[in-house]
Amino acid sequence: MPAHWTKETALKGRGHRSLGRRWRRVSTRSVTGRGPSRDSTGAVIGRWDPAAAARNPRKVSASCMGRRRRRVDRGAAVGALPEAIAALSRTLPAGPSPEIFRRAKFDRPEAAPALWQLLFRVLSPLSANGASAPAAQEAQVRVVKSELHSQGYPRRALAQLPEDGSQGSRELLLALAWLLARGPLLERLLAQTRVRLGDEIPLCECEALARPGPPVPRVEADGPVDIRHLQWLMGKLRFQWRKLITSQQEQCALLGKIHSYTRGCHSDRSLGHLSVAETELLRDAEGGQQVSGGVAGRSPDRCTQRARTLGMGPRSFWGDLWLLCEWPGVLQSSWTVSVLDPGRSSACGLDAPPRSLLRRLESENVRLEAALHWRRQELVFWRWMDTVLGTCPPEASQPTFVPRIPERGAGEWELVARELQALQEELRGAAEPRRAAWEARVGGWGPEWSAVQRASREAVGLELAALQRAWERGGAAAQPHGPCRLVKSDAGASGGPGLRAAQVIEVLRSREACLEAVLCQLQRQCRQELARLAGALPGLIWILPPGR
């Protein structure tokens, strides 16, 4: 156990995180020669006495060693710090070693790159998951700085760190602690990278829309583009769209088959059947040697015996599954070889072969256990973080930076409101005389005109109502976000947790209706534009392409 750890935990007992009188006694007895620390209550940023920090810490070690033997609980707590940091590090993605943390406290430059990368992975998990190549150092630094700024990070020193990522490890450590303290960072990260065993379908498109897609290749046309080439490309797109729909239909049909054939096999009664990933796990002889009790619920010894013969071939697989589940109707001869061909597993939506799935589950277990360990030990870490804060040079006191509407905001809103009012007046002023002029022109047409007027007013009213309904429908659905597990249950089953398919279909239908309305409107606009263009060239005859 390195001597300097003992020094750090012994020195600082101040702040709201200190545990009690025992710690204060330690601090008063510290060899650095400070008197009774009267200012040990209340953590204050930046009031640490720099002189004390500058003194040679090594003199402390001998006396502290002696004290360690007497204060057993303090010794235990002292040994717990690297453990706690190690646990934290295992929970985080790209977590650095505890040594890096220690070096960061002393603002060592070699610790900086690892901490930049850690913060980058923590703050922008979307890009980290999909990125094939890690972003350049400068890009990482910029992203981290902008993210922290937008979340309201108070310390200016971080924003002033150089972009090559070579310095500022202590600031980064403080930033990490700030993020951890602010909200459920670890829980959020773990939830994002959760291994999903069920058949997932996305209910909303928020994530897909938020994630930036691959960069669109810009093709610069040098010279006039032949419209036939464009028509060719549009046609290809349409074919690929139809192929996609066909593949999705196939996937649905196969999912339906798997769900109905494996009914009764899942140990979790509320689910009732296996998902594709679970079925593959069962099928793969190498990866599924140890059929876990959770997956195939009944007679575990029969399961493990059967598991060794599983994967010999499709017929034996279904035979074994039938025996496992004691489900008479499961063996259907129409389940042909090709469906279980591994080349078709992509049709079933698997994104990893069974062996790597097990590995992912194992690594997730490790992370979850580390998270639990961290939760038990985190007080030690926070106490240590206070010492880190203390070693920082004092900053000039700054007003808390709140990234919200500044105080002058109220005045600005008034300005905007006034502008809006002015615009409305202008519109009224322009519309009224024009309307009067129309009415004057049209007034002599007689009763049929008023009928037409009424009809058009009704039409406009209907359209407005439809628009309003579309707005309401769009915001009505209170659906959960993110992917949900697909479970097939009997028609008569009473409502459990989760959504019914009928509800989801209802919401999707209303959204489809909205989009159709928008499409119709856009098509109408296009037609009007075309008519206008056609009218502008009187000598031309427009021949529409063959179509229905």
Added chain:
Amino acid sequence: MSIVTVQLGQCGNQIGFEVFDALYSDSHCPQGLCSKRENEVYQASCKERFFSEEENGVPIARAVLVDMEPKVINQTLSKAAQSGRWKYGQHSCFCQKQGSGNNWAYGYSVHGPRHEESIMNLIQKEVEKCDCLSGFFIIMSMAGGTGSGLGAFVTQNLQDHYSNSLKMNQIIWPYGTGEVIVQNYNSILTLSHLYRSSDALLVHENDAVHKICAKLMNIKQISFTDINQVLAHQLGSVFQPTYSMEGSYHYRRNPLGELMENLVPHPEFKMLGIRNIPQMSENSLAYSTFTWAGLLKHLRQMLISNSKMEEGIDWQVRPPLSGLPTLGKVSLNRELHFNTSIANLVILRGKDVHSADLGGFKDPALYTSWLAPVNAFNVWKTQRAFSKYEKSAALVSNSQFLLKPLDTIVGKAWNMFASKAYIHQYTKFGIEEEDFLDSFTLLEQVVASYCNL
């Protein structure tokens, strides 16, 4: 992914039988020239696509048979059942007791609506047997009454009910000197209607296949069975499994979709033709060996000179030199020598297929100016030999090869129409002169588009 075949009329049913027979024979052919395991995968892939399984193990063709006369359908059903190797579904056929009298209008306006529900029900049942429907393959003739009129109606219905599925129509182009007087009317009406509702029109010319039988296969008395067998051989060499990509050994799952995506995405250019090399009688097969270089050289020249078979190729025809403008806007009064392609798909099957050099097909001079060879040319390969041919190559081409026959038919039909000959037989059943004019307009547009490549 499965393909459901709809066999319409006498022509369609006879050809359909030969196609399934050819596919089945090839997939169970012992001389596949590949490993046993690969053979099994090939068989399974072919079976999934065209046959469904029944309890006693005899595969059932995924097909619906439709005809207005019972004779041909009964013959077809019994021929298939007799072989014992595969058969048609017991309830997959629909026939009536009256014919159509070679009247397109009768097939389209009378038979169609009357039997729409029964036919669509049959098709629906066949579709439900598929795990995954890739598309429909509709076999019909252009000149008769049932195949053409009813075929056009059925294709339109498929467009309405299965708008996301692909549809390929296999059309038999009639003999130039055919016996049916109104075959030109039937042809233009069929083509124009199919152009609107189908995705691809795969055309086989009776004249061309007849010549192949006479010259290459050395058959003295050519019957329809011989013609149909050659046709089936060509179709089989296109639709049997091929590797999904260069260097992979997994078979392609959706050949129909990929074929269409590569060849007919443009709505004005939907006509496809097949060339096959080598084609010979079984007796000569044992005595011939080929190299890929030789086969591909002949195939390329067949494409360029618009020749239908490997004999009698005009080797004088050359692609225009690059740098000079391509032969656009050629008036049809001159002989069109060089066949410009929009897109080509070459399918190679057999030994050493990976060593075949396809550089000749990637020449930009072969293609139209607005599509580069990298987009216009595709190749599919498999090591597994097809139907006892050690090496065989097929070419599916979207090119100007049908330009002249189409123009001829439109011209003849127009001459008849101008003198109002036989029009009353059509107007009697609801096809007005307006419909004729629409058809002429559409086909003239197609001819012009192909001309201006």
